[in-house]
Amino acid sequence: MASSSSSSNPHVTLEVGEENTYPYPYPSHVYNTHSFLTLKLSGRGEYGVWKTQMICLLESHGMLGIIDGTLVSPENSSSEYRLWRRSDALVKGWILGSLSKETLVYIVNRLTGGKRHQEDFSAKDVWDELQKVYAPVFPKLPPVVAPPVGADTLQDEDLAGDLHSLYNNIQRGYWDWVEYTLNGGRVTVIDKITNNGNTALHVAVGTSKKREFLEILLEKIPENTQLTDVTNSDGSTLLHVAAIIGNTEAAKILVARNPELLAEDNEGQTPLALALSNMHTETARHLLQHINTDTQKDALFSGTTGDGLLVTVISSKDFRFAIDLLEHYKTLNSDAVLMAIAQNLPLNVFEKYKGFLYLYGSLWHKITERCTPWASKFIINPFLYVTTIIIMLFLIIPWMLVSQITKRRFQIHKDAMVLLSNVSGLIKENNNSSSYHHYYTNPILEATRQNAYQVVEVIVSHFPHAIWSANEDGHNIIQYAVINRSEKVYNLLFQMSEHRNIYRTVRDSYGNNLLHLAARLAPNNKLNLISGAALQIQRELQWFKEVERFICPLSVIQRNSFNETPQTVFTREHKELVIEGEKWMKSTAESYTITAALIITIVFAAAITVPGGSDQNKGIPIFNNNTAFTVFAISDAISLFTSVTSLLMFLSILTARFAEQDFLFKLPTKLIIGLATLFISTTAMIVAFGATLYLVFGHRNSRILIPIAVLTCLPITSFVTLQFPLVLDLISTTYGLSIFGKNIRDYRLDGEMLI
Incomplete structure (x- = not known):
């Protein structure tokens, strides 16, 4: 059918022959509506302005009847329905086009019930829904019957x-x-x-x-x-x-x-x-x-909804309530619950103390083995006893102060392990063995990535075949542990006497053996746990050396599908990290070099110009027989010698070659010696200064010794607080207990015994 413009409105198009039967306005040339719609509705505070501009637009085009109920929809079967539908769609498009993205999605979801491709709603429905959601807090009252003449209009x-x-x-x-x-x-x-x-x-x-x-x-x-x-x-x-x-x-x-x-x-x-x-x-x-x-x-407590309830409780770390909730479940729908446990398993609070004590015992065991019997009996053992008492005091006192918090954390971990066991048992009890892998594959891989070895142990104890679970790249949990630097899961390898030899020669789809995987750069989330690029490359080397000692000797030079040996992969992957490690080591050494040089200057000058001066005839210091002067002399000498040693160590770092292997022992050892001697030098300098103060001002008042001692402890304590963590990290990573703690065995490499 042809169309013609109405004489009364040149911008209204009607079907020929229907002008006098059921006229619905429809602008045939819609000009740019942006002149009306300068504001998009995105919040409740903008509703009044948005409504005003929309009413102006609709009135100017004669379309206001679509939303105020004047132009109602005819029957679907009538010939006029198509004309009304067209006008309604135009108004609906104007309204929806005036909404922000977030508001549009929200309103459409409310009108369609969240179902896609369901658009059976009119422009008036959109208008009313917007008024319901974004109108002021106290909307207009519903229309009422007009009161009779003389009624109270208020x-x-x-x-x-x-x-x-x-x-x-x-x-x-x-x-x-x-x-x-x-x-x-x-x-x-x-x-x-x-x-x-x-x-x-x-x-x-x-x-x-x-x-x-x-x-x-x-x-x-x-x-x-x-x-x-x-x-x-x-x-x-x-x-x-x-x-x-x-x-x-x-x-x-x-x-x-x-x-x-x-x-x-x-x-x-x-x-x-x-x-x-x-x-x-x-x-x-x-x-x-x-x-x-x-x-x-x-x-x-069934289906996806039931699993979601448990996942929500586990994510909030309320494992006790999750145990109670699990009693109402007959089965689980997916692996979501085990996955949530793997992602949220809390750390056992005792592991940190246990690891520290194990590290301490291992260090002293190595020291006493390398000392003579006389030195062990009269020097090492007494020092060991005193140190042990001090360490126990530092452990016991904090334990007493935070005992309730520690007990609660321990109970949370215990509840988590009970829940893990109960969930695994429920899966095993109510499912066929052929479907077990649907429940444990992703969780055990996630636990491996998170280094949650206890989750891996429990899952494997319930489902022995879970040990062969593999990700999309075909890597099993031990290979995945090496890739993600999960040392606790990797240590489980040495409990697997039955399958251990398989991993010595196992290769993935790209021909990578276990050492190729260890040669890759660790994930950022694992590297960021280690302070300093030098310590990061050291940890990477420790992983490489550990896996190198485990695999078969021929695998060390084995090439993968890209014709690369493990060492080639390590060098390529860690090139940037080695450069960053060199920068970090040099900047650290330069900073401490200035400090050591400054201390040398001060203590050398103090040694020449002794406090109180010297006898002009004999050249002997005036306070020569004073105990405080002896303390000054000894402290000044110690400070001078140790600061010179520290300076030499830092200078040797600045002139080092910075090869990959140097980051394993050589460079960290130099940095440890430099920092330790610098600490001794600084402490001795402060003591010498305190002795000088006492000599000059305290010969008639011994009580001045108290503030001097207190003030002397202040810089020493500050130095220990600020710098000792770095020294402790260096010592523990270089000479402390290996992160592969469950793998305590002797290795012979190049004729040396390594522990």
């Missing part, structure tokens, strides 16, 4: 004022004013008083935890109204609101009155799920007690 304003007063007074907890407003009779507790359809009861549950206040409000619900009928625009009942904010008192009252409130809202969320997702464990525990029927349990 009635609507009074009602709006009562709603506003009710909202504010409930939030503030002013019960007397709330009761006064309700007794006025114009409003009730189930009237919707917010833009998202919350009633006075919703607001009370969300703001007040006073039991008496809530109970009094609940008593004012009309007789024929059920609690399940009191919902907002999202379908949330009062119990949903209580679960979201963790109002346990309100939850107890509501569930006791009507257990059916435990049902889902419009989005399929139960109050229990909302309480867990918002980490309100106490509220969730109470709700769980009221889930008694098999129907409720099957709905909550």
Whole structure:
């Protein structure tokens, strides 16, 4: 059919023959609408301005009837429906085009229920939904029948004022004013008083935890109204609101009155799920007690929803509640629960202390082995006993101070291990052995990446075949542990007497053996745990040397599919890290070189110009027979000699060649000696200065020794606090207990015994 323009409106197109039957406006030449729509709706504060500009646009094109209900939709079967549909689509496009991206997605999802490709909503539906969501907190009252002539025209304003007063007074907890407003009779507790359809009861549950206040409000619900009928625009009942904010008192009252409130809202969320997702464990525990029927349990504790509940609890680290929750499960739907445990397993608080004591014992064992019997008996052993007492004091006192925190952390770890065992048992009990791998493959690989060796042990103990789990690149857990530098999982290799030899020659799809994988650069999240590029390259070398000692000798020179040996891969992958390590080592040495040179200058000058001066006839210092002068002389000499030694060490670092292998022992050893002697030099210098102060000012007042001693300890303590962690890291990584602690065995390499 041809089309022609209406004579009354040149921009309105109608089908020929239908101008007088059912005219629907439709601009045939829509000019640029940006002159009207200069603001896109993105929040509640912009709704008034946005609405004004939209009404101007619609009125100017004669399309306002589409949204105000004047031009209603005809029957689908009528010939006019297509014309109305076209006009409605144009207005809907204008409205949707005036929304921000976030607002557009949100509104369309609300109108379609989250379903894609379902667009059966009109322009008026969009307009009304926007008004419901973004209109002011107290929207316009619904249209009422026009009052007769002479009626009080302020009635609507009074009602709006009562709603506003009710909202504010409930939030503030002013019960007397709330009761006064309700007794006025114009409003009730189930009237919707917010833009998202919350009633006075919703607001009370969300703001007040006073039991008496809530109970009094609940008593004012009309007789024929059920609690399940009191919902907002999202379908949330009062119990949903209580679960979201963790109002346990309100939850107890509501569930006791009507257990059916435990049902889902419009989005399929139960109050229990909302309480867990918002980490309100106490509220969730109470709700769980009221889930008694098999129907409720099957709905909550099965399928994806059931797994999601457990994952939420595990993510909040409440493993005790997760154990209680697991008792209601008959089976699990996926690997999500095991995966959540692998990602959130807490560290055993005792491992740090155990590792430190093991490191301490190992160090002294090595020292005593290399000393003569006389030195061990009269020097090493007494020093060892004193050091042990000091260390135990430093461990016991903090333990006593934080014992409750430590016990709680220990209990959390214990609960996590119990949960892990129970979950593994549930999977094994209720599934066929052929489907086990669907549950443990991804979790055991994630545990390997996280270095959660206890998760790996428990999974393998329940599912022995899990040891052969592989990722998408075909790497099993030991290969994956080497790639991700998970030393605790790698150490499990030495408990696998049955399969250990397989890993000596195993190769992946690219021909990489275990040493090729160790030659790769470690992931950034593992490198960032180590301070300084020099220590990072040292750790990488330790991994390479460890795996090199384990594999077969021929594998050391074996080439992969890219014709690269492990050493070639290591050099290529760590080229940039070696450069960064060189820069870090040089900058550190340069900084300490200046400090050592400054100390040399000071203590050398102090040795020449002794405090108090010298006898002009004999040249002997005046305070020669004073004990404080002896302390000064010895301290100054120690400071001079150690600072010179420190300076030489730092200079040797600056002139080193910085080869890869030097970062393993040579360079760290020089840095350790330089830092240790610098610390001794600084301490001796401070002591010498304190002795000088006492000689000059304290010969008549011995009490001046107290502030001198206190002030002397201040810089020493500061130096230890700021620099000792670096020294400790260097010593522990270079000469301390190997990170491969479970692999305590002797190796012979180039004629040397390595432990």
